Amino acid sequence: MMLEQRIQHACEELGWSRVPEVLYQHAEQASKENISYLEFLDNLLQEELRAKYERIILTRTRFARLPFQKTLEEFDFTFQPSVDERRMRDLATMHFLGHQENVIFLGPPGVGKTHLAVALGLEAIRQRYSVYFTTANELVESLEEAHEKGTIRRKLRQYTKPALLIVDEIGYRKMNNAAAHLFFQLVAERYEKGAMILTSNKSYSEWGDIFGDNVLATAILDRILHHSTTVNIRGESYRIQEKKKAGFLRLDEDGKPMTL
Template sequence: MNQNENIVDSEIRRLLKQFKLPDIHDRFNEEIGRAVEENLGHRAFLQRLLIVEEQGKKERLRRKKIKEAHFEQHKVIEGFDFRFQESVNQSKILDLASLSFLDKKENVILVGPPGVGKSHISTGLGMKACEAGRSVLFANAIELMDYLSECLEKGTLRQRLKKLLKVDLLIIDDLGYLKMDKEKESIFFQLIRQRYEKKSLIVTTNLPFNRWDEIFTNELAAAAVLDRLLHHAHVISISGDSYRVNKKLEEVLDA
């Protein structure tokens, strides 16, 4: 590269930085080399550069959304063992993975004993939403309600609920292990009521619906929550053995 080419190259890089085109900036010379090898015309070369930037922006957005979601583990739908959990309707889960339920402001409720894959499926659906550029928050039920109770004490609950309403998909994990008092029950009802027909929820629980009065203070409170939660919902009931226990037994037997 001669002196004039160096000057031009530096100016191009300056402008790419100025206009915040980092992927073209990083791969400019590489793409020039490919264009020369393939004898690309100017339009085709420009198109390729723009595709490089588009793909880079999508990947950065995906990583950002996944980080902001606070998943406990990074699980994907493609990694779910449908052969082990035969009670899970694979076509139904793959349909949910298309995210049509998000567009329709519908909920997903995953019910089943510990270890059968509820959190895996909920996380996998959340990851799909992140890849589509949607905002997601994954929260353990006990930790979420403790936090919202603290917000109530500090006088910031209203602002926090408004912020949660902006999240496209809220995932509440392990609801069955939560035992609410009147205060938390009221907060939870506000959370569900605000998202009703506006934004989607995914809830995982080990308790069947006829035992939700164990979570809330009475049957009436449980019914009020279930009424809104289930009105526009996909209920996935999972039975069978714990995947984690089965895996551990395999390890012991193979040892």
């Protein structure tokens, strides 16, 4: 009993949670299969390392605030042939993240931009990078509130600290002058220091309308696109396709959706 208590105490001091759970299972296996002392120790250490990795992934996934969890394996590349699967697999190596480069997904609503952004975010977490997800609207509202409270520097640090910042839905709402300048400030802070994934339903030529200022939009794009990869997605909306399959949608004479 004294030995069991010593082992339990040692594991607690070392911060090991998995070894106490599997110790006797591995000890019994070692005895039955005549496993060497070193192999027995290695098995226990590998169990603890796997548990530690799982805890890290769980913590970073929670911190990332992803809207859902979808992987590249779940993306239907046959439905969206404009998305190069090989290119996406290359992005999933996180080479772009290590070089503080940006990835921008452009395309109409429902074509899978957010799915791909989240999938890369999950892969980054799996490779032990810190990730944070936000919509453009949530981002600027947060920055505006911090600016009013005089805590803008602290808030900017929150958005510049993660290795990967995902900003979804740029262009769904136009920004006022103050919000546009705060967004520029964030982009400038992360420029060549941290990677970003951005999604937008607007082409770059329309970003002047988003920010209400062509000069400011040019300055933002200049920093975003300097080291970047742009993925243009041209295809049908997954949501519309699912409605059509379910018989909840039909097209009118002009080919426009008609909800039944």
